[in-house]
Amino acid sequence: MHxxxxxxxxxxxxTATYIITKSEKKTFIIGGILAFASHYVLDFIGEFPYRTIxxxxxxxxxxxxxxxxxxxFLGIKYLKFSVFGFFxxxxxxxxxxxxxxxxxxxxEYPFTYYFHSKNQVLIPIxxxxxxxxxxxxxxxxxxxxxxLRNNKMRxxx
Ligand SMILES: [Zn+2]
Numbered sequence: 175m176h177x178x179x180x181x182x183x184x185x186x187x188x189t190a191t192y193i194i195t196k197s198e199k200k201t202f203i204i205g206g207i208l209a210f211a212s213h214y215v216l217d218f219i220g221e222f223p224y225r226t227i228x229x230x231x232x233x234x235x236x237x238x239x240x241x242x243x244x245x246x247f248l249g250i251k252y253l254k255f256s257v258f259g260f261f262x263x264x265x266x267x268x269x270x271x272x273x274x275x276x277x278x279x280x281x282e283y284p285f286t287y288y289f290h291s292k293n294q295v296l297i298p299i300x301x302x303x304x305x306x307x308x309x310x311x312x313x314x315x316x317x318x319x320x321x322l323r324n325n326k327m328r329x330x331x
Contacts, residue, residue, distance in 0.1 A: 175216050175217065175219055175220075175221050175307060176221050176224075176230075176233075176234065176304065176307070176308070177234055177238075177264050177267065178233060178234050178237035178238065178307075178308050178311045179216065179221075179307045179308065179310075179311045180212070180213055180216055180260075180263040180264050180267070181237065181238065181241065181259070181260035181263055181264060181311070182237065182241075182310075182311035182312075182314045182315050183209070183212050183216060183263055183314075184209035184212065184259035184260050184261075184262055184263025184264070185241060185255075185256045185259040185260060185263075185314070185315055185318050186259075186314055186317075186318055187205055187208045187209045187212060187259060187263070188201060188205040188206075188209060188255050188256065188258065188259035189255070189259075189318040189321055189322055190205075191204050191205030191208065192205065192255060192322070192325075193321065193322075193325060198251065201255060202258060205255075205258075205259065205262075206258065206259075206262045207262075209258075209259050209262035209263040210262045210263070210265055210266070212263055213263055213264065213265070213266040213267070213289070214266065214289065214290075217266075217290060217294050217295070218294060218295065218296045218297060219295070219296075219297045219299060220295035220297060220298040220299050221299065221304055221307075222299060222300055222301040222303070222304040224304075225301070233305075233308050237308060237311050237312055237315070238260065240312055240315055240316075241256050241260060241315045242256070242257070244256075244315065244316070244319040245257075245319065245322075248319065248322055248323060248326065249326070252322055252326075255322075256315075256318075266288075266289035266290065269286070269288060269289060270285060270286045270287065270288055270289050270290050271285060272285075272286075
């Protein structure tokens with residue numbers, strides 16, 4: 175899957191961990207480990223390459239920005255949660271794809287397989303489904319925002 179989908183799942187894991195544990199520390203430790211591990215599992219589902227680099231940058235940045243803006247309005251604590259969740263859920267790619275340099279400069283920065291296996295994809299998906307995955311990611315982040323907001327308001331009252 176693309177970074178936006180991994181990131182949305184990471185944010186969902188962090189959100190669930192915080193709702194369950196009610197502890198910031200546990201959210202960072204347990205949620206972080208689960209978000210990191212989720213990458214491997216999610217990579218069993220393939221991704222269809224975006225049609226152009228512009229399209230890739232637009233969709234990937236738009237989804238990330240959406241999470242930043244929403245969580246910023248909730249508060250710095252939640253912004254930290256979501257940035258951390260997004261980061262941990264993509265860390266395997268940051269390492270193996272050399273911060274994505276492997277995509278653009280494969281010769282200089284070759285792809286490694288520390289956290290990926292060759293032929294990892296068990297469920298290849300179409301271009302259309304890849305776009306749907308990005309839309310679902312946007313919705314998922316929105317749901318996390320609403321859950322965290324309700325939780326925050328309940329804590330106050
Ligand atoms: Zn990956």
